[in-house]
Amino acid sequence: MTNARDTGAPTVLEARGIRKSFGGLEVLKGVDLSLSRGEVVGLIGPSGSGKSTLIRCLNMMEKPTGGSVIFRGHAIGKSFRDRDGTTGIGTLRRHVGMVFQHFNLFPHKTVLQNVTEGPIVVCRTPRAEAEERAMALLAEVGLAEKCDAYPSHLSGGQKQRVAIARALAMQPEVLLLDEVTSALDPELVGEVLNVIRRLADGGMTMAIVTHEMAFAADVADRILFLDEGRIVVEGKPSETIRNPANERLAAFVARFNH
Amino acid sequence: MYRWDFDVLWQYWDLFLYGLWLTVVYTFGSILFGVVIGLVVCAARLSGWMILSLIARTYQEIFRCTPLLVQLLWFYYAFPLLVGISIDNRVAAMLTLSLYVGAFYAEIFRGGILSIEKGQREAAAAIGMSSWQAMTRIVMPQAFKRMLPSFINQSVIQFKNTSLVSVISVADLAYMAAVVNGQTYRPLESYTVMAALYIAVLFPLTQIADWIERRLRVSD
Ligand SMILES: Nc1ncnc2c1ncn2[C@@H]1O[C@H](COP(=O)(O)OP(=O)(O)OP(=O)(O)O)[C@@H](O)[C@H]1O
Ligand SMILES: [Mg+2]
Numbered sequence: 001m002t003n004a005r006d007t008g009a010p011t012v013l014e015a016r017g018i019r020k021s022f023g024g025l026e027v028l029k030g031v032d033l034s035l036s037r038g039e040v041v042g043l044i045g046p047s048g049s050g051k052s053t054l055i056r057c058l059n060m061m062e063k064p065t066g067g068s069v070i071f072r073g074h075a076i077g078k079s080f081r082d083r084d085g086t087t088g089i090g091t092l093r094r095h096v097g098m099v100f101q102h103f104n105l106f107p108h109k110t111v112l113q114n115v116t117e118g119p120i121v122v123c124r125t126p127r128a129e130a131e132e133r134a135m136a137l138l139a140e141v142g143l144a145e146k147c148d149a150y151p152s153h154l155s156g157g158q159k160q161r162v163a164i165a166r167a168l169a170m171q172p173e174v175l176l177l178d179e180v181t182s183a184l185d186p187e188l189v190g191e192v193l194n195v196i197r198r199l200a201d202g203g204m205t206m207a208i209v210t211h212e213m214a215f216a217a218d219v220a221d222r223i224l225f226l227d228e229g230r231i232v233v234e235g236k237p238s239e240t241i242r243n244p245a246n247e248r249l250a251a252f253v254a255r256f257n258h
Numbered sequence: 259m260y261r262w263d264f265d266v267l268w269q270y271w272d273l274f275l276y277g278l279w280l281t282v283v284y285t286f287g288s289i290l291f292g293v294v295i296g297l298v299v300c301a302a303r304l305s306g307w308m309i310l311s312l313i314a315r316t317y318q319e320i321f322r323c324t325p326l327l328v329q330l331l332w333f334y335y336a337f338p339l340l341v342g343i344s345i346d347n348r349v350a351a352m353l354t355l356s357l358y359v360g361a362f363y364a365e366i367f368r369g370g371i372l373s374i375e376k377g378q379r380e381a382a383a384a385i386g387m388s389s390w391q392a393m394t395r396i397v398m399p400q401a402f403k404r405m406l407p408s409f410i411n412q413s414v415i416q417f418k419n420t421s422l423v424s425v426i427s428v429a430d431l432a433y434m435a436a437v438v439n440g441q442t443y444r445p446l447e448s449y450t451v452m453a454a455l456y457i458a459v460l461f462p463l464t465q466i467a468d469w470i471e472r473r474l475r476v477s478d
Binding site for chain 2: 059061080081090093094097098100102104105106107108117118121122123163166167169170
């Protein structure tokens with residue numbers, strides 16, 4: 001069905017029959033999704049179709065009301081901790097990073113501290129080692145010289161690049177990105193997309209929710225079109241965004257082509 | 259024209275000093291206990307456990323909706339009848355002051371924590387922090403800054419509130435001023451000295467509070 005799966009790359013993260021209701025409103029109506037190692041999946045769909053809810057289920061930020069999330073072959077349970085580092089929500093989140101639309105940087109910590117917080121507190125990495133790695137990551141996203149600045153002194157694009165570095169500092173196996181450029185001024189979108197593109201080229205496994213159709217078509221191996229809580233279309237960018245056969249998808253994509 | 263005469267008060271300086279000392283002790287003692295009570299009650303209210311939260315809420319409303327004077331009288335004169343043991347007026351005073359300020363502190367703490375955006379907790383969770391780690395490392399340090407001005411303000415009020423313990427004969431500053439007045443028949447001097455002593459302590463404290471508040475605003 002997909003590039004990566006055709007080449008036999010192992011599945012890292014998988015959602016099976018995910019359902020999610022908020023009160024009486026069923027937002028996800030049984031969604032299957034799997035991410036193979038190194039694969040980039042683009043999630044597109046109309047507002048309110050459940051994209052954020054789905055991607056947030058993948059790291060249990062939302063607890064699904066049905067179905068299961070499977071990481072490295074283990075169904076994730078309900079508790080934060082586990083004995084052997086396989087089924088706990090904490091384990092899942094340690095290996096599956098997330099970047100948010102509104103950055104959510106820690107305002108009381110410097111850029112460097114934002115990036116080292118996870119490794120030091122969660123992984124108990126020695127400070128010196130965590131800082132060294134953090135500086136390397138900040139250099140990668142072009143913000144090494146901002147390491148001692150506080151988030152309030154950064155532009156939106158810089159904030160989002162720090163947020164990406166913060167997620168990468170955990171050395172995640174999968175990165176989840178939910179509309180990470182939607183809150184940015186148009187002229188700042190490019191710098192963030194470039195960072196994501198480099199990650200994709202470097203083989204990072206990612207699920208990306210985005211309204212940037214051209215970017216999705218460009219960077220994703222596979223596109224999922226979500227509509228009213230179901231995956232309606234799934235395929236390569238060339239079969240979906242570029243040549244939509246499905247009527248709803250065609251209408252959706254057309255709106256972005258002016 | 260009234261002839262001020264502070265000289266006659268001089269021989270009572272130790273009474274004033276002792277009264278002031280007790281006022282300080284009751285203030286800081288009740289602030290300390292109040293913080294502990296406030297933290298526990300705040301945790302109960304945010305626990306998501308209905309019954310616990312309801313109990314905490316009930317306590318808060320009772321103590322916020324009755325005057326401190328009424329609480330003091332009740333704990334000193336009524337409560338002993340209820341439980342069948344007499345309590346020392348100093349214990350009753352400390353207990354009441356602590357429970358009173360604890361109810362307000364709990365609300366201040368709760369407001370501070372709830373004022374931190376949900377995204378902060380989510381970002382902490384997303385890098386694998388437990389809810390305890392997210393609370394202590396990410397939410398609380400930010401909440402602390404936000405609630406500090408209200409906390410200091412409530413504590414200043416608490417200092418003044420301790421004067422009410424004189425009605426159950428705790429020998430604080432207000433009580434001592436009354437004693438001195440009884441001895442000297444000099445109400446104007448006695449009560450003016452008392453007022454001056456309250457100002458002498460609180461004015462520097464409010465200045466420091468304002469300074470802290472300004473510093474916090476700059477660092478945002
Ligand atoms: N915490 C919540 N409580 C109640 N309803 C929610 C909650 N989160 C999402 N919803 C509802 O679920 C539906 C799907 O929301 P979701 O955020 O997943 O959509 P989306 O596809 O990400 O939309 P957008 O493109 O606008 O971000 C919406 O109708 C939304 O109102
Ligand atoms: Mg969304």
